[in-house]
Amino acid sequence: MSIYANVQKGPAIEVFALTQAFKDDTHPNKVNLSVGAYRTDAGEPWVLPVVRRTEISIASDEKGNHEYLPVTGLDTFTNAATQLVLGSDSPAIKANRAFGVQTISGTGALRIAADFLHTQLNRNVVYYSNPTWENHHKIFADSGFTSLHSYRYWDQSNRQLDFKNMVADLEQAPPGAVIILHACAHNPTGSDPTHEQWKELAELFERKKLFPLFDSAYQGFASGDPDNDAWAVRYFVQKGFELFVCQSFAKNFGLYCERAGNLTVVQADASTKAAVHSQLTLLIRGQYSNPPAYGARIVSKVLNTPELRKEWMDSIQTMSSRIRQMRAALREKLVALGTPGTWDHIVGQIGMFSYTGLNESQVKVLINDYHIYLLKTGRINMCGLNTGNIDYVAKAIHAAVT
Numbered sequence: 345m346s347i348y349a350n351v352q353k354g355p356a357i358e359v360f361a362l363t364q365a366f367k368d369d370t371h372p373n374k375v376n377l378s379v380g381a382y383r384t385d386a387g388e389p390w391v392l393p394v395v396r397r398t399e400i401s402i403a404s405d406e407k408g409n410h411e412y413l414p415v416t417g418l419d420t421f422t423n424a425a426t427q428l429v430l431g432s433d434s435p436a437i438k439a440n441r442a443f444g445v446q447t448i449s450g451t452g453a454l455r456i457a458a459d460f461l462h463t464q465l466n467r468n469v470v471y472y473s474n475p476t477w478e479n480h481h482k483i484f485a486d487s488g489f490t491s492l493h494s495y496r497y498w499d500q501s502n503r504q505l506d507f508k509n510m511v512a513d514l515e516q517a518p519p520g521a522v523i524i525l526h527a528c529a530h531n532p533t534g535s536d537p538t539h540e541q542w543k544e545l546a547e548l549f550e551r552k553k554l555f556p557l558f559d560s561a562y563q564g565f566a567s568g569d570p571d572n573d574a575w576a577v578r579y580f581v582q583k584g585f586e587l588f589v590c591q592s593f594a595k596n597f598g599l600y601c602e603r604a605g606n607l608t609v610v611q612a613d614a615s616t617k618a619a620v621h622s623q624l625t626l627l628i629r630g631q632y633s634n635p636p637a638y639g640a641r642i643v644s645k646v647l648n649t650p651e652l653r654k655e656w657m658d659s660i661q662t663m664s665s666r667i668r669q670m671r672a673a674l675r676e677k678l679v680a681l682g683t684p685g686t687w688d689h690i691v692g693q694i695g696m697f698s699y700t701g702l703n704e705s706q707v708k709v710l711i712n713d714y715h716i717y718l719l720k721t722g723r724i725n726m727c728g729l730n731t732g733n734i735d736y737v738a739k740a741i742h743a744a745v746t
């Protein structure tokens with residue numbers, strides 16, 4: 345008998361299973377609203393023009409080579425990433441209290457963060473929002489956290505942030521608990537706290553001694569302005585918190601498969617940097633030795649070259665405004681069709697996703713009868729909509745709801 349005979353088949357990962365089902369579907373009107381990646385109005389992936397030019401220029405540099413990067417990555421990348429999220433005039437950067445280490449995109453930043461918190465700071469309690477990106481639970485459980493909790497975040501009947509219950513649940517968290525916060529464009533709800541609510545949260549975190557871990561997977565992509573999207577992180581830094589930010593460059597640079605990420609560490613004092621940096625180095629060494637260079641080189645060159653950076657800013661405007669147009673168009677079409685319910689939340693939400701409020705049986709109708717693929721929670725990727733399919737999708741939603 346094989347030594348593998350008793351290995352149990354694990355559950356499918358919903359979002360990838362849906363994408364496979366979409367690929368296998370031969371229906372001419374099929375639509376994929378599940379995957380978390382940008383699509384153009386023609387329904388195609390988009391290589392940002394500035395990314396394309398930069399990769400060509402890097403590849404044609406005769407002096408370039410494929411030597412290993414340092415264990416904690418490319419300095420010019422980690423410095424630019426840290427500055428992008430904290431702001432170039434950040435008091436923490438000026439006081440040498442903040443630094444970054446390169447990671448395997450946002451997921452890798454979360455995993456290294458979780459491992460460090462568990463092994464070095466003995467943290468075992470983590471809270472994530474309900475709902476959240478489904479990988480948060482797995483990453484922290486795999487790192488050894490055994491006390492995993494969710495805090496309420498979404499008011500399904502009013503289709504908005506449930507701030508009162510979010511606060512009530514966080515009030516119950518023990519001192520030292522790690523609290524995952526989405527820096528902007530909450531996945532999957534597209535609903536963020538207001539500035540006033542972030543201020544209230546900061547007060548609660550300080551009083552209860554909670555550890556803020558910001559997951560920043562959509563900076564710039566959400567509002568089109570990276571500074572605006574980093575407001576909450578910068579507010580917490582200004583308030584003097586020690587915190588982590590897990591950054592992904594998958595969405596805002598369109599570098600999904602290149603795994604360019606950064607873990608930004610903010611400390612109270614510069615004196616802890618050498619020890620913290622050395623332990624992060626050892627964690628990475630034991631997992632994958634050193635990170636891939638390709639995406640980091642592109643991001644570094646773009647962020648550190650003013651004219652390229654400007655072009656990148658224009659591209660994130662292009663992406664975020666196309667998403668806003670699709671939000672407005674979908675709402676307008678549902679209202680025009682007289683689809684029961686209110687659809688204002690679709691335009692009120694920001695970022696890539698909309699939490700439509702469609703229930704599981706309505707989702708089934710969309711998938712089985714209309715070949716429109718979306719998560720069973722009713723989350724849709726707004727980028728999957730375009731001028732060619734939006735009428736079809738709106739009519740299908742109307743039929744599923746009525």
Ligand code: PLP
Nearest residue numbers: 380449450451477531561592594
């Ligand atoms: N965090 C959130 C909230 C996300 O939505 C994602 C990707 O969908 C990630 C982190 C990590 O993405 P990646 O590892 O591709 O950078």
